[in-house]
Amino acid sequence: LDESADMHAWVKQIMSNYGYDVNFDADQGLGHGGVGVDMYVPPIQVNYTAREDCPEEYAKLKRNELFEDYIGKQGHEVTYGFDLAKLLTDDSGAVTGAIFDTKSGFVQVNAKNTIMxxxxxxxxxxxxxxxxxxxxxxxxxxxxxxxxxxxxxxxxxxxxxxxxxxxxxxxxxxxxxxxxxxxxxxxxxxxxxxxxxxxxxxxxxxxxxxxxxxxxxxxxxxxxxxxxxxxxxxxxxxxxxxxxxxxxxxxxxxxxxxxxxxxxxxxxxxxxxxxxxxxxxxxxxxxxxxxxxxxxxxxxxxxxxxxxxxxxxxxxxxxxxxxxxxxxxxxxxxxxxxxxxxxxxxxxxxxxxxxxxxxxxxxxxxxxxxxxxxxxxxxxxxxxxxxxxxxxxxxxxxxxxxxxxxxxxxxxxxxxxxxxxxxxx
The missing domain is CATH 3.90.700.10 (Succinate dehydrogenase/fumarate reductase flavoprotein, catalytic domain)
Structure with missing residues (x-):
């Protein structure tokens, strides 16, 4: 709740740079599930659609493809073909990395932090x-x-x-x-x-x-x-x-x-x-x-x-x-x-x-x-x-x-x- 607005602002800037605008859709006042009952939850949602000036190469991208393109432009890489086998821990119980099953065999990746x-x-x-x-x-x-x-x-x-x-x-x-x-x-x-x-x-x-x-x-x-x-x-x-x-x-x-x-x-x-x-x-x-x-x-x-x-x-x-x-x-x-x-x-x-x-x-x-x-x-x-x-x-x-x-x-x-x-x- 405290950070969702910041998240939307962050995503909105990324999408805008790719030629997408945010659309806001909301309940019309009838309130799905809210007529004649005691509880009313006002439903709202946002979606992104390509603007007329959106480059064709970006307009055809799926959501995750667009995000991966953005990640690449930031100098990072998404690597595929790594199937998780186990997490590594030290004597204190801290997680120190993971072992993956790949086409080349098992690969160990050491890391200070791991996000599942x-x-x-x-x-x-x-x-x-x-x-x-x-x-x-x-x-x-x-x-x-x-x-x-x-x-x-x-x-x-x-x-x-x-x-x-x-x-x-x-x-x-x-x-x-x-x-x-x-x-x-x-x-x-x-x-x-x-x-x-x-x-x-x-x-x-x-x-x-x-x-x-x-x-x-x-x-x-x-x-x-x-x-x-x-x-x-x-x-x-x-x-x-x-x-x-x-x-x-x-x-x-x-x-x-x-x-x-x-x-x-x-x-x-x-x-x-x-x-x-x-x-x-x-x-x-x-x-x-x-x-x-x-x-x-x-x-x-x-x-x-x-x-x-x-x-x-x-x-x-x-x-x-x-x-x-x-x-x-x-x-x-x-x-x-x-x-x-x-x-x-x-x-x-x-x-x-x-x-x-x-x-x-x-x-x-x-x-x-x-x-x-x-x-x-x-x-x-x-x-x-x-x-x-x-x-x-x-x-x-x-x-x-x-x-x-x-x-x-x-x-x-x-x-x-x-x-x-x-x-x-």
Whole structure:
């Protein structure tokens, strides 16, 4: 909190020099989750977009590519191909460097200070199942970095570090899969000894507060919820997945919803950039993941609902239309402005589960990002930031404070470097 403004000013100057301007987006006054309830969290966010005078060579850079270019211009080098094997310690317990596994063999690097920014353990199925048993019941897609194997956390623990006791996974409600798919590790991947989920990536409209139902056609939670609420609730539902449906008023609805955070991408691409509904959804329709139909009965068929489940699906839609007309969600209490209709063709539906981005239950740290041992004492020479560092989240990602994950990573890492250099952050 004390240093986030300084961090933004620092990043803003870097981005400005590369031809990027900062954009500010905020709640429209309705307050996501803040109408008719006692708690109100005003969500705000900032993004960077290329100016017209931004050089083409910079405009095509991804975020981390731009930062690496900046690092190089400062006279430093990012070296790849170094897989962490272990941290080195002296007789006092201080960390004095690390050993890495490289193509040329093991390499030892001595250092006065080491900052662990190796991410979480999302790519380690064994750690996931051990620390987050609910995830295998509700995940359908992966969006993690393959290098997030938890090795940094384990290496630090081998050196005496303490880990957060409570797990905290970054789960998003965007794991779109083909109709009929169930959540969890696929049978084939388990048999091969390399657990994988049915899909990859994120279907951003999954975070929009449209009507959602289980595979029996029943509405089972308030869709105006944090990213991980739907997948976690679905863990107790048939197949660990759920259905999301909307009608031809998609563009108008998402503009009214005005979702923020990374969920705003749907609104920005469909309306602000001007792609429109058809172009935005076409790829997913062609993949057979999003179902598009002229009637609600055809939509139910496309989502593989039969018999009583199909009847319940249609009845739930009728009930939801009644709630929209009344502008009151008497069933689950969703804010009126987040209600929508299912009356205008074409109709759309998708099967969803959770997408796992990463984990944030990392190493216990103090206010200077120094890693603590199991007696809550500082381990000299060892720092942690980003998802490898803990002491912030528990149970999940508090996404009502938009940008908290990236903002925390940047602010904490900058503080750690300044602390090592003896500078005031």
């Amino acid at each position: 920014t190796t991410g979480g353990y999302a790519a380690n199925a064994v750690m996931l199942d051990a620390l987050n048993p609910i995830l295998s019941k509700c995940l359908t897609a992966s969006d993690w970095t393959p290098g997030n194997t938890g090795m940094g956390i384990k290496a630090a623990m081998w050196a005496g570090a303490m880990k957060d006791p409570q797990s905290a996974a970054f789960v998003f409600d965007r794991g779109a899969v083909e109709p009929g798919t169930k959540a969890g590790w696929t049978k084939e991947s388990l048999e091969s000894g390399q657990p994988m989920l049915p899909s990859t990536g994120q279907f951003n409209p999954g975070s929009q507060p449209f009507l959602k139902m289980n595979l029996h056609g029943e509405r089972f939670f308030n869709e105006s919820a944090n990213y991980d609420w739907a997948p976690h609730a679905a863990a107790s539902q048939p197949g660990g997945v759920y259905l999301e449906v909307w009608d031809g008023n998609f563009a108008e609805d998402i503009e009214r919803f005005h979702s923020l955070g990374c969920a705003s991408l749907t609104r920005v691409m469909v309306n602000t950039v001007g792609m429109g509904t058809d172009a935005y959804l076409q790829e997913w329709i062609e993949k057979g993941i999003v179902v598009k139909a002229d009637t609600l009965e055809e939509l139910a068929d496309g989502l593989k609902l039969e018999g009583d489940h199909k009847k319940q699906f249609l009845a739930t839609i009728d009930r939801y239309n009644e709630l929209f007309d009344a502008q009151e969600d008497a069933d689950f209490g969703k804010e009126p402005y987040l209600l929508s209709q299912m009356r205008t063709a074409p109709f759309y539906g998708v099967t969803l589960g959770g997408t796992l981005l990463d984990t944030s239950d990392g190493l216990r740290i103090n206010a200077d990002m120094q890693v603590l041992n199991t007696d809550a004492e500082v381990i000299p020479g060892l720092y942690a930031a980003g998802d490898c560092g803990g002491s912030v989240f528990a149970d999940g990602y508090y996404n009502l404070t938009h940008g908290m994950a990236c903002g925390r990573a940047l602010t904490f890492a900058r503080h750690a470097v300044n602390h090592i250099a003896g500078k005031k952050a």
